[in-house]
Amino acid sequence: xxxxxxxxxxxxxxxxxxxxxxxxxxxxxxxxxxxxxxxxxxxxxxxxxxxxxxxxxxxxxxxxxxxxxxxxxxxxxxxxxxxxxxxxxxxxxxxxxxxxxxxxxxxxxxxxxxxxxxxxxxxxxxxxxxxxxxxxxxxxxxxxxxxxxxxxxxxxxxxxxxxxxxxxxxxxxxxxxxxxxxxxxxxxxxxxxxxxxxxxxxxxxxxxxxxxxxxxxxxxxxxxxxxxxxxxxxxxxxxxxxxxxxxxxxxxxxxxxxxxxxxxxxxxxxxxxxxxxxxxxxxxxxxxxxxxxxxxxxxxxxxxxxxxxx
Numbered sequence: 001x002x003x004x005x006x007x008x009x010x011x012x013x014x015x016x017x018x019x020x021x022x023x024x025x026x027x028x029x030x031x032x033x034x035x036x037x038x039x040x041x042x043x044x045x046x047x048x049x050x051x052x053x054x055x056x057x058x059x060x061x062x063x064x065x066x067x068x069x070x071x072x073x074x075x076x077x078x079x080x081x082x083x084x085x086x087x088x089x090x091x092x093x094x095x096x097x098x099x100x101x102x103x104x105x106x107x108x109x110x111x112x113x114x115x116x117x118x119x120x121x122x123x124x125x126x127x128x129x130x131x132x133x134x135x136x137x138x139x140x141x142x143x144x145x146x147x148x149x150x151x152x153x154x155x156x157x158x159x160x161x162x163x164x165x166x167x168x169x170x171x172x173x174x175x176x177x178x179x180x181x182x183x184x185x186x187x188x189x190x191x192x193x194x195x196x197x198x199x200x201x202x203x204x205x206x207x208x209x210x211x212x213x214x215x216x217x218x219x220x221x222x223x224x225x226x227x228x229x230x231x232x233x234x235x236x237x238x239x240x241x242x243x244x245x246x247x248x249x250x251x252x253x254x255x256x257x258x259x260x261x262x263x264x265x266x267x268x269x270x271x272x273x274x275x276x277x278x279x280x281x282x283x284x285x286x287x288x289x290x291x292x293x294x295x296x297x298x299x300x301x302x303x304x305x306x307x308x309x310x
Contacts, residue, residue, distance in 0.1 A: 020274025098137035
C-alpha cells in the first residue's frame with residue numbers, strides 16, 4: 001500500500017496528466033478535423049500538431065516512469081523497460097522543445113520586418129525552413145536519445161558485477177547521462193531567446209514609427225507583436241522552471257531523501273507540458289473559438305439536465 005505522501009503524489013500527477021493530455025489531444029483533434037474539412041493544412045497547424053503529439057508522448061512516459069518508480073524502483077532500474085522509457089522520454093522532451101522553438105521562429109518570420117538579405121530569404125522560404133527544422137530536429141533527437149541511452153545502459157550492465165563501483169555506475173554516470181542528453185535543450189532555448197529580443201526590437205521600432213505618424217497604438221501589427229512576445233515569454237519562463245526542476249531531479253540520486261525530491265520535482269515538471277498546451281489553445285484564434293464553443297455546449301447541456309436531477 002502506498003504511503004500518504006505517495007498517494008498525494010499519485011493524485012496530483014494524475015490530475016496534471018489528465019489536463020495536459022486532454023489539452024494536447026484537443027489541439028491534435030481540432031487541427032486534424034479542420035485539415036480533413038478544408039483538405040489543406042497550414043504551417044502553424046503542422047507545428048501545433050507535431051508539438052501536441054510530442055507533449056502527449058512526454059506526459060505518458062513521465063507518468064509511466066513515476067508509477068514504475070513507486071511500484072518497484074530497484075526492479076525497474078535494472079529492467080530493459082528503463083531503456084525504452086529513457087529513449088522515449090528524451091526523444092519526446094527534445095522534440096517538444098524544438099517544435100516550440102519552430103513556433104517562435106514562425107512568429108518571428110511572419111511578424112518582424114528586418115532589412116537584411118538573409119532574413120528576407122528566410123521569409124520567402126519560410127515553409128521549407130520550418131519543415132526542415134521540424135524534420136531535422138526530430139531525427140537529431142532520435143539519434144541522440146537512442147545512442148546515448150543505449151551506451152549508458154550497456155556501460156552500466158558491463159560494470160554491475162563490480163560492487164565497489166556500484167555508486168559510480170548507478171549514480172554519477174546516470175546524472176551525467178541526463179545532463180548530457182538535455183544539453184541539447186539549450187539550443188532551442190537560445191533560439192527562443194533570440195526570437196524574443198528580435199520581436200522586442202521590432203516592436204520598439206514599430207511603436208516609434210506609429211508615434212511619428214500619429215496613427216495610434218492599437219494597430220494589427222502591434223497586436224501581433226504583443227501576442228507573439230507573450231507566447232515566447234511564457235514559454236521561456238516555463239522552460240526555465242522546468243529545467244531548474246530537472247536539475248533537482250537529476251541530483252536527487254546523490255542526496256538523502258532522493259525519492260521525495262523526485263516526487264516533488266515530478267509534480268512541478270509536469271506543469272510545463274500541461275499548462276503550455278492551454279496557453280497555446282487560448283493564443284490561437286481557431287483553437288480558442290472551438291474551445292469556447294465546447295464550453296458553451298457543455299454549459300447548456302448541464303443546464304438542461306439540472307431540472308431532472310433528483
